[in-house]
Amino acid sequence: MDWPEPIIRVQSVSENCTGTIPERYIRPPEARPTSGPGQGSDVNIPLIDLGGIQDSNLRETTLRQVSEACRDWGFFQVVNHGVRPEVMDRAREAWREFFHQPMEVKQGYANSPKTYEGYGSRLGVEKGAILDWSDYYYLHYLPCNLRDPNKWPALPYALREVIDEYSREIVRLGGVILKILSINLGLNEDYLQNAFGGEDVGACLRVNFYPKCPQPDYTLGLSSHSDPGGMTFLLPDQNVPGLQVRRDGGWITVKPAPHAFIVNIGDQIQVLSNAIYKSVEHRVIVNSEQERISLAYFYNPKSDLLISPAKELVTPDTPSMYSPMTFDEYRLVIRTKGPKGKSQLVESLKSPR
Ligand code: OGA
Numbered sequence: 001m002d003w004p005e006p007i008i009r010v011q012s013v014s015e016n017c018t019g020t021i022p023e024r025y026i027r028p029p030e031a032r033p034t035s036g037p038g039q040g041s042d043v044n045i046p047l048i049d050l051g052g053i054q055d056s057n058l059r060e061t062t063l064r065q066v067s068e069a070c071r072d073w074g075f076f077q078v079v080n081h082g083v084r085p086e087v088m089d090r091a092r093e094a095w096r097e098f099f100h101q102p103m104e105v106k107q108g109y110a111n112s113p114k115t116y117e118g119y120g121s122r123l124g125v126e127k128g129a130i131l132d133w134s135d136y137y138y139l140h141y142l143p144c145n146l147r148d149p150n151k152w153p154a155l156p157y158a159l160r161e162v163i164d165e166y167s168r169e170i171v172r173l174g175g176v177i178l179k180i181l182s183i184n185l186g187l188n189e190d191y192l193q194n195a196f197g198g199e200d201v202g203a204c205l206r207v208n209f210y211p212k213c214p215q216p217d218y219t220l221g222l223s224s225h226s227d228p229g230g231m232t233f234l235l236p237d238q239n240v241p242g243l244q245v246r247r248d249g250g251w252i253t254v255k256p257a258p259h260a261f262i263v264n265i266g267d268q269i270q271v272l273s274n275a276i277y278k279s280v281e282h283r284v285i286v287n288s289e290q291e292r293i294s295l296a297y298f299y300n301p302k303s304d305l306l307i308s309p310a311k312e313l314v315t316p317d318t319p320s321m322y323s324p325m326t327f328d329e330y331r332l333v334i335r336t337k338g339p340k341g342k343s344q345l346v347e348s349l350k351s352p353r
Pocket residue numbers: 206208222227234236242243282283284294296
């Protein structure tokens with residue numbers, strides 16, 4: 001399997017286009033960032049101090065804050081999450097350096113739709129599709145048998161070590177959040193971790209690079225989608241907003257708190273929670289003044305396990321919403337069709353029973 005058309009790097013398009021962007025990136029009017037109701041700029045996703053989990057006086061309140069955020073928003077930010085701020089900054093800046101290397105260097109890591117691993121510029125293989133205004137780098141950290149540091153950039157020199165350190169900390173944080181979610185759902189605290197495969201969870205990183213765009217109102221950095229996996233830890237650009245979250249039919253632009261992670265529920269946790277928690281649509285807008293970089297870490301179930309709603313959450317009043325499916329089967333859809341809201345994902349899984 002290969003790409004249906006020659007790959008063009010958005011970074012090169014950005015550097016070479018003057019004033020107007022190629023047609024391939026122009027969205028129909030109803031799918032442009034400017035369509036739909038505007039949202040007040042003072043709204044933001046919930047911000048949660050995770051340090052409260054350690055504190056017997058604050059634990060209940062913190063658990064409740066996470067619970068409400070998962071039910072109402074599908075998105076929240078966490079601070080005091082245990083990942084060292086300097087590791088976060090080093091990771092982001094090392095990746096920025098990667099994307100600022102000459103094109104020949106990056107091309108050495110060009111990816112294919114077979115595994116998606118490496119340097120890429122599109123998601124999906126539909127010929128003639130409208131393209132997003134971004135390049136990315138995708139790599140596997142877990143399971144160990146998929147981890148191949150030779151497929152990670154060799155330069156800048158610090159990058160491989162930084163990826164390793166950053167990944168270890170994210171995986172630890174993933175375990176902490178899965179525990180909190182399990183407790184909040186009334187399940188055994190290890191329920192979700194076990195449903196994810198225990199030690200055999202998946203963890204992969206997509207670094208998104210959004211070049212400057214001379215016509216930001218006509219295109220999107222990343223089309224509206226829900227994340228297909230378990231949950232996502234996003235390290236946004238500290239200085240450049242861009243992530244928008246679907247809320248009441250409109251879009252809210254997330255304002256990142258310093259050294260916070262943006263956490264969101266993915267489709268697999270929507271399934272496991274029998275839709276008590278929702279995997280919420282989001283997208284990225286671009287701008288003409290500044291490039292933007294973000295690190296999206298996907299924390300996923302082991303890919304060949306059947307995922308279905310927890311039995312404890314299936315009752316006569318709340319029957320099972322989803323048929324069992326493995327994550328491998330599930331993500332094939334996004335990998336061939338590209339990001340397309342939620343329509344083809346969770347909604348289409350509803351079992352008729
Ligand atoms: C993603 C994603 C948001 C961002 O990579 O799935 O939603 O801000 N990224 O880059």
